[in-house]
Amino acid sequence: MTWTFTRDLTAYLTTAGPAVAAQPVVNTLLLTVADALERRGPGTFGDGSPRFGWWTGPDGSVAGGLVCTPPYPLVLGALPEQAVRELGAALDSEPLLAGLSGFNARRADAELLAAAWGRPAKVEEELRLHRLEELLPPDPAPAGRARPAVEADLPLLLDWLTAYTTELGEPAPPTEAALRDRMGYQGIRLWEDAGVPVSLASFSPVLGGAARVGPVYTPPELRGRGYAAGVTHAATVAAQALGAAEVLLFTDLANPTSNGIYGRLGYRPVEDRVILASAG
Numbered sequence: 001m002t003w004t005f006t007r008d009l010t011a012y013l014t015t016a017g018p019a020v021a022a023q024p025v026v027n028t029l030l031l032t033v034a035d036a037l038e039r040r041g042p043g044t045f046g047d048g049s050p051r052f053g054w055w056t057g058p059d060g061s062v063a064g065g066l067v068c069t070p071p072y073p074l075v076l077g078a079l080p081e082q083a084v085r086e087l088g089a090a091l092d093s094e095p096l097l098a099g100l101s102g103f104n105a106r107r108a109d110a111e112l113l114a115a116a117w118g119r120p121a122k123v124e125e126e127l128r129l130h131r132l133e134e135l136l137p138p139d140p141a142p143a144g145r146a147r148p149a150v151e152a153d154l155p156l157l158l159d160w161l162t163a164y165t166t167e168l169g170e171p172a173p174p175t176e177a178a179l180r181d182r183m184g185y186q187g188i189r190l191w192e193d194a195g196v197p198v199s200l201a202s203f204s205p206v207l208g209g210a211a212r213v214g215p216v217y218t219p220p221e222l223r224g225r226g227y228a229a230g231v232t233h234a235a236t237v238a239a240q241a242l243g244a245a246e247v248l249l250f251t252d253l254a255n256p257t258s259n260g261i262y263g264r265l266g267y268r269p270v271e272d273r274v275i276l277a278s279a280g
Contacts, residue, residue, distance in 0.1 A: 088116025
């Protein structure tokens with residue numbers, strides 16, 4: 001039983017890729033992060049060098065992995081408890097784990113890692129992963145309609161998603177390259193009311209038969225009118241049309257409004273995740 005750590009994306013995809021892809025719902029973050037790095041290069045998420053790891057079980061088979069793209073926290077996929085405990089033991093000895101800003105992991109796994117980290121940690125965000133059970137129309141239906149975002153929308157997308165990342169306290173807004181990448185497969189939907197954009201929803205590429213909706217953003221002055229429900233419904237339909245058998249999304253447990261919206265559209269909870277950061 002052992003962890004292997006590397007900066008080699010190809011080695012990670014070759015060795016851990018099949019095990020990660022075998023559980024596309026709970027490993028959605030690992031799949032989308034690795035896919036973006038493979039297609040857009042190591043600087044996709046920032047200037048820090050990406051790091052990867054995988055756990056080899058007692059039978060010699062790979063049971064899961066992790067990805068870290070500084071300045072973002074280490075993302076841990078679905079793993080046996082023993083693998084998480086061994087990862088905790090490696091935090092002080094493995095050079096590639098030095099300087100971690102925190103962890104994004106299933107709740108129980110995050111608690112184990114926090115105990116092993118050896119420094120004060122704080123919960124930055126509690127997330128709930130949802131999967132679509134049966135898509136339901138927004139009720140009541142909002143005014144307006146959805147359309148794919150196009151190149152001319154890029155300034156608006158950058159403004160809105162910069163506001164979104166600021167509101168959530170995320171390290172950096174999406175780049176023009178990332179937005180063009182999503183528009184390339186029509187992965188961003190805008191909701192228009194009277195011909196004016198009022199809300200947006202994006203979704204990831206279909207990987208392992210699954211796509212994940214997010215981010216979803218409505219400017220504060222336009223909230224409470226059902227636009228987010230309308231555009232999320234449209235993005236879900238678009239992801240299904242591209243072949244997604246599973247459509248997923250994350251919600252912030254501190255935001256009961258968004259949790260209610262997605263529940264009414266037919267999304268059901270799968271598991272909770274916690275983002276932990278150093279408190280020192």
